[in-house]
Amino acid sequence: MVDVVDKATRSRMMSGIRGKDTKPELLVRKALHARGFRYRLHVAGLPGKPDLVFPRYRAVLFIHGCFWHGHDCRYFRLPATRPEFWTQKITGNQDRDRRQLHILEEAGWRTLVVWECMTRKGSAIPFDSLVDCIADWLVTGKNPPFADADGRDVQ
Numbered sequence: 589m590v591d592v593v594d595k596a597t598r599s600r601m602m603s604g605i606r607g608k609d610t611k612p613e614l615l616v617r618k619a620l621h622a623r624g625f626r627y628r629l630h631v632a633g634l635p636g637k638p639d640l641v642f643p644r645y646r647a648v649l650f651i652h653g654c655f656w657h658g659h660d661c662r663y664f665r666l667p668a669t670r671p672e673f674w675t676q677k678i679t680g681n682q683d684r685d686r687r688q689l690h691i692l693e694e695a696g697w698r699t700l701v702v703w704e705c706m707t708r709k710g711s712a713i714p715f716d717s718l719v720d721c722i723a724d725w726l727v728t729g730k731n732p733p734f735a736d737a738d739g740r741d742v743q
Contacts (some may be wrong), residue, residue: 612707613639613651619719625726634697637689645726647698650685655702659684661705700725700732 608630613706617640626647627666639649658678667674689699705711706718713721719730721732 592601608639610704612653612702614706615707615715616640616649616651616702616719617720619715622721623723625723635719636685638692638699642726645698647697647700647726648692649722649723650676650689650699650701652685652701652703656681657685657703658718659705661703663705663708674691697727698725 603680608704615634617627617629624640625737626644628643630637631641634641636650639651640649642648652659654661656678658664666678675700685701689701692699701724706713707715709715711718724730726730728730
């Protein structure tokens with residue numbers, strides 16, 4: 589399928605996609621800060637440059653976009669244009685995510701992934717409850733009730 593916009597327009601559109609300070613990230617950051625948590629942002633010395641690093645709790649938090657990380661939710665749909673490219677791109681992102689989480693855990697960091705869809709209105713769990721669960725995870729180390737066994741996947 590041919591792209592509906594020219595190459596220059598597509599390039600401009602793609603360059604506008606943010607990797608840091610996304611809306612979901614800002615929402616979670618603001619809510620955790622209001623609850624008294626202090627963190628470092630995008631620490632370059634750690635694999636994957638986690639969105640939030642809590643050195644006091646030896647914990648890192650990633651806030652993943654559902655599209656770019658291939659989350660199995662209603663917000664992810666493989667583009668019809670160049671599906672081979674996008675499948676390879678998103679699979680590569682997922683593989684890299686797994687490797688980085690493994691390296692962090694081997695180094696003694698606790699990891700948690702929060703998905704973009706969890707920060708949106710109408711999600712299965714209200715946003716305040718999500719933040720409460722993250723805060724509880726930070727302090728107690730108990731996996732949130734909606735995380736997988738490894739505590740990696742908040743859906």
